[in-house]
Amino acid sequence: MGVPKVATVWFEGCAGCHMSFLDLDEDLVSILSKIELTFSPITDFKDYAFPELDVGIIEGGIGNEEHLELAQKLRKHCKILVAWGDCAVFGGVNTLRNWIPKAEVLRRGYVETESTVNVNGVIPIHEELPPLLDKVLPVNQVVAVDVHVPGCPPSPEVLAYSLVSILQGRTPILPNEMLHFD
């Protein structure tokens, strides 16, 4: 293959995994020289035209319909799909809302939060706003995932290890000492 095309997306999560990736510092330069980073929260390219990709990376759980659609598209267009972090792998901290009815979650978020002034109690509904799913799900509950990298966040070393392995043509299985759920 030529220069592998890599895309990353950020779903229901805190961006901590992307931050951890940026934490690779100078190693990031050598990794970026080996790949073509297409759309990503890092590049801020909003081009979701989906050329054929080699590696798709998902951070965050599947929390709304946009996440669901993007995950399915990404799966269709990339050879290897990677789940980054506990949210993408297990659902993570977001799953706390899975115990609570959706209407209550929206009310809490849009009306009741301490920093919000929403006298009329309006819950925004618009065609451009993707509706929330009833439950946040791990990525592998909606599409097949090839590589799981758990951790909250996974350390930069673990992210580099998994990405470099993929670039070398292997499907990485994290060694036990690299596994972390916190």
Place this chain on the structure above:
Amino acid sequence: MEKKVKLVIDEKEIIVDEGTTVLDAARQSGITIPTLCHHPALSSWGGCRMCTVEVDGAPRLVASCVMPVREGMEVVTTNERILESRRTVLEFLFAERNHNCMFCPQSGDCELQKLAYELGMDHLTVSFSFNAFPTDVTSDYLIIDHNRCILCGRCVRACAEIAGTYVLNFHNRGPKNLVGLDLHESRQESTCYSCGACLQVCPTGAIYNRYRTHYAVKGHRKDWKPVESLCPQCGLLCPTTSHVHDNTVIKIEGKLQGNGDRPDRGQLCYKGRFEALKSDGKRLVRPMVREKDGTWKEAKWKTALALIAERLTAIGGDHGGNALFGLASAGLSNEELLFFKDLMTTGFSAGRVGSLDGDPFQGVSKAWEIKGEPLKEASWKMIPQSDFMVLLGANPYQTQPVLSTLVRRSIFERHIPVAVLGEMDCLPLFAAFHFPVKGEKLALLIKAFRADVEARAKKSSRKNQKSPQGRGKGADISSLLKGAGLPKAAQQAFVEMVEAFVKARHPLLLVGEAVTGLKNPSAFQDAVSLAQSKGPLAGNVLKLIVLKPYGNSAGAWKLGLSSNGNGKAKVQPKGGLLFLSHQKDLDSRAMAGLGKLDFLGVISPYFPESLARKAHVVIPKPLGMEAAGSYTSLDGRETGVMRKILDPPEGVKDSWETLNALADQIGFRHKFKTWDELSKKAVEATKSRRSAK
């Protein structure tokens, strides 16, 4: 000798005793099998299926923790099929409830998580249930979060087998199965003793400590340093392992295994496991002197110590040694107590050196004096041998909590009747007899008890001599019972109790501060007579245990720190007192004893707020955990050495240094050249029988 069995585990030939489980056989020969519901200190359950192995190539895997070895058995502990089975079990455990490591305080110290790492579980192939489970936060000490529970039942077994309290059990069935307390009570309303045995054996974060939960404090498990020590808080000297990180104790655990001849099965209590982790607020780190205008100012060590020496010497010079007092907490180590006593009596020629538990001590020593016989208290370890227990004004849950569970265990496991005379928190629910009276009424009740027992003894001896029975004593007893305020119904129970006591062969009396602390020493003397009526144990040991109020009361009493402290000693209008304290503050009772003083010096780990207007100089000292020292057990039979677990705050000098500096100030050459020598002398002094006052 036990029969041996030969078997093969992972192609290794192993010979073990018959009856050993496959798991133990494997562990004995260094083969690891992962476990979850199994705990070496508890009975095997075989519930989690994590330890499954292949036996003789059979298609069905067996749980090695409950599988006994058999001659010629061939065991395989690891192959792809077994690993697959374990991983599947693990995935189900994770999927069933809400195991979110990233916000669990137990992360890094969790057996479930560790197994997931070991088995390489990087994701789940099954879907999560996402069901919500309740969380019980009603306890001051521990939190029960059912979302993290894997229903391994370790806590249920620990509650029964270690604590003997039988509070925890399984409620409901199937997916609604929960570990619960009593009959669906919350922790607060249950009969839980907060011993924390469940917490110590919990493999996940389902039961966790209220203290030290934050990552910022806990750090990584691998950086923790375990320190073997003992708990000096009540005199039972329970062996402990304190896990220390960054000069902070993260958790304190009991020794569930290798606990010697102790009947407590490695249990700790709410004091030793939880209270010890509580922060008592800001520590005193510099000596302070009260200025003329009443404000407190920091002072140099030398200045503060010189001031104490100067003032005490001046008062002693003007008014004689009888105007000088030394007062020590009975929670201090034997070394501190001995050195302090020597410095005060010989160095400063102080008239009296006492401890905060002066009242109970006086009551007890008076009784020994009157009896005039070389009698010894029974050891608390004799509780499991007794067949009837009488608690006289004792509240072991407050004073010696582990002892209260020993009593409760005797009720549940050996069906021993227990009589409670006096007010108490915990046991009455399970006691055969309970008479909640206090003060002088309690004294009268004990007097009636003694009179009735003696009258019966006389009656039976008269019966033997075939002489007419006397009835005079009976009337006396009923008037005593009336005086004790016992209603008619309770009087019947009283008679039953006396009968049970007379019948019992190895009764044990547990006497607490509500009796020993009474102004009138006769109640305790009656208790001693009651114990004597049942004859002594070998070596003139009375069937009686005195529950002492402080951690090292037994040591203080043996060292003869007795005379003062609870408001009895008349502090002269002119007087000086030096107080060596181990606690945060003085209770009002001890405060009353201080009266009006010309000079009050305090050496304490905390600034004594209640003495802010009375004291003149305060000097910091380390906490018990921050210094080594020996402590005497409740029954006075053993000496336990507490290791230094933490470093004191910067700038705080230990008692050895402070007391030495004070001795130097007055040019007193004490007889202890080194700390080790002091230690040796302290052990000798506390070993001798009830030393002279």
